[in-house]
Amino acid sequence: MAERGFIVSRLPGFTTIALLVFAALYLPILVLVVFSFNGGDSLSQWGGFSFRWFAKAWENDQVKDATIRSLWLALVAALIATAVATAAALGTTRRKPFKGQTFIYVMINQPLMVPEIVTAVALLIFFAWFKVNLGYQGMGYLVAAHAGFCIPFAYLPIRARLESMDLTLETAAADLYATPWLTFRRVTFPLLLPGIIAGMMLAFVTSLDDVVITLFVKSAGQDTLPTYMLGQIRRQVSTEVYAISTMLLALTVVLLTAFFALTRKRD
Amino acid sequence: MKRLLSATAMLLASAMMAQAEGELQLFNWGDYTSPELLAKFEKETGIKVTVTDYDSNDTALAKIEAGGAGFDLVVPSANYVPIYVEKGLVQELDLSKIPNHKNIAPEWLNVDYDPGRKYSIPWQWGTTGVAVNQKLYSGDINTSAIWLDPPPELVGKVNVTPEMNDVLAMATMYMGGEFCSDDAELMKKVRDKLIEAKPKWLSMDYGMTEKMSNNDVMASLYWNGAIFRARLANPDVKYGYPKEGYPLWMDQVMLLSDAKNVEEAYKFLDFIALPENAAMISAYARYANGIAGSEPFMPEDMKTAPEIVIPAELVSAGHFLSTCTGKGQEYITAIWTELQK
Numbered sequence: 011m012a013e014r015g016f017i018v019s020r021l022p023g024f025t026t027i028a029l030l031v032f033a034a035l036y037l038p039i040l041v042l043v044v045f046s047f048n049g050g051d052s053l054s055q056w057g058g059f060s061f062r063w064f065a066k067a068w069e070n071d072q073v074k075d076a077t078i079r080s081l082w083l084a085l086v087a088a089l090i091a092t093a094v095a096t097a098a099a100l101g102t103t104r105r106k107p108f109k110g111q112t113f114i115y116v117m118i119n120q121p122l123m124v125p126e127i128v129t130a131v132a133l134l135i136f137f138a139w140f141k142v143n144l145g146y147q148g149m150g151y152l153v154a155a156h157a158g159f160c161i162p163f164a165y166l167p168i169r170a171r172l173e174s175m176d177l178t179l180e181t182a183a184a185d186l187y188a189t190p191w192l193t194f195r196r197v198t199f200p201l202l203l204p205g206i207i208a209g210m211m212l213a214f215v216t217s218l219d220d221v222v223i224t225l226f227v228k229s230a231g232q233d234t235l236p237t238y239m240l241g242q243i244r245r246q247v248s249t250e251v252y253a254i255s256t257m258l259l260a261l262t263v264v265l266l267t268a269f270f271a272l273t274r275k276r277d
Numbered sequence: 278m279k280r281l282l283s284a285t286a287m288l289l290a291s292a293m294m295a296q297a298e299g300e301l302q303l304f305n306w307g308d309y310t311s312p313e314l315l316a317k318f319e320k321e322t323g324i325k326v327t328v329t330d331y332d333s334n335d336t337a338l339a340k341i342e343a344g345g346a347g348f349d350l351v352v353p354s355a356n357y358v359p360i361y362v363e364k365g366l367v368q369e370l371d372l373s374k375i376p377n378h379k380n381i382a383p384e385w386l387n388v389d390y391d392p393g394r395k396y397s398i399p400w401q402w403g404t405t406g407v408a409v410n411q412k413l414y415s416g417d418i419n420t421s422a423i424w425l426d427p428p429p430e431l432v433g434k435v436n437v438t439p440e441m442n443d444v445l446a447m448a449t450m451y452m453g454g455e456f457c458s459d460d461a462e463l464m465k466k467v468r469d470k471l472i473e474a475k476p477k478w479l480s481m482d483y484g485m486t487e488k489m490s491n492n493d494v495m496a497s498l499y500w501n502g503a504i505f506r507a508r509l510a511n512p513d514v515k516y517g518y519p520k521e522g523y524p525l526w527m528d529q530v531m532l533l534s535d536a537k538n539v540e541e542a543y544k545f546l547d548f549i550a551l552p553e554n555a556a557m558i559s560a561y562a563r564y565a566n567g568i569a570g571s572e573p574f575m576p577e578d579m580k581t582a583p584e585i586v587i588p589a590e591l592v593s594a595g596h597f598l599s600t601c602t603g604k605g606q607e608y609i610t611a612i613w614t615e616l617q618k
Contacts, residue, residue: 053487226336241307241330242330
């Protein structure tokens, strides 16, 4: 054993555990996808193949509005979070370690540590003050909240990419009299791009997924897809919710595939 | 020039009117508002209603208390109505603007939590009772014995919905008391009864429309509208009203103090108190409304449904649950915690 070294996949039971984990992760999703094509009224009894629940979800104005709002919010929040996270990642890796760096690191990753419900309640009270005094109740609050908690999700992959990048290329550029901005634009940024895209995708999905904070921050007429679905579940889950989930899943798969195709070409 | 002026004035006036007829923000339970109802309202008044969902009375109250969320109307349950009134979150209704207020059924007009309906217009109401699959048990089902002293056929096949207030209210009434009793002796008996009955239950879960239709669960403490839908799928399912006492609930629409679209809100409140519109609400969510004369407009299958129409001799056994505080609440929480173990 010792001469072959430690290989995790040769540990006893590795395959069994891996298969069990995959089954636990993907079987429920598979069941959901299959039953979203159920023609009957029941959630668990098969009533023939049909697209009727997809059609029903598509005709439902509340679903349509919520979907568009969710996608728009996720896109805007992800863009802002990624821009901030990129700057933060550069600031915490491309310079000499400075006093308070750990503090800043903790601050950036705060949304990962603080329970979501605490952030949600804090934001509810904080934003309510602005809503009452400014009279503005638009999407700005949701954008700010989502961009905020998405930052660490964008930050971590970008920072990881920066740390694994070869510093000598940037040093060489500087040696050849490139200004810092030019170095960033022509050397650092192109190399960092896969990290930025990965960070943005993560931020996008995190925002798309959020329930608790959205529930507390949303104003009148600002239901997102997850909060809409939560409202449905309380009374009676219908296959319509399955159909919406399947469409969301399809969108995620398309996005992820596109992401892998993009990054593979670059590497 | 004069013509231009008057044209501008008219344009302005119509723009202002369009704005006045603009919009209404309704904050309601998810999957509870009929889209056809909103379409009809928009067609008649030009007011576009936007619905935002919530999933519990507590979430709704928290958001409204924080302020500035921009809602005009909210639909709290009966025991939350006094809280909204006491905290000044809702305004007293100007009944002269709601001529259809007279349509509120007499039994729903002078409710304890809003005498004379000065603050709220009924939306929907229902009961919590016991559902039994008659294939397995055909004895008397109008009793809480179904789940507290299950007949041998039903032992190990009963579900109890994990709703603290409903469970404790029915158990207390079964033992001869009232919900929220602070009688320690009695509450001890209630506790013993529940602990004794629990091993005879199959589960404490939701989703009974599905599980009772599929014969996965043969009896359950549950809500009438959901059991009504289960019975349509499985004719063996029957709904009983425990004669010892069962909870009544009602959700009603209230006008918020910081509502911006007050005139629109009054139009909506008047609109839903019209029998044919109230029937549309019922047709969608499958619960009864509190508007007299709506019966002829109800869907055929609801007019005589035993889950919707309470048998005359059992009407008096239905009780609204009060807002429980103090010692009574302490007992309820303690028993519930023990029951959950």
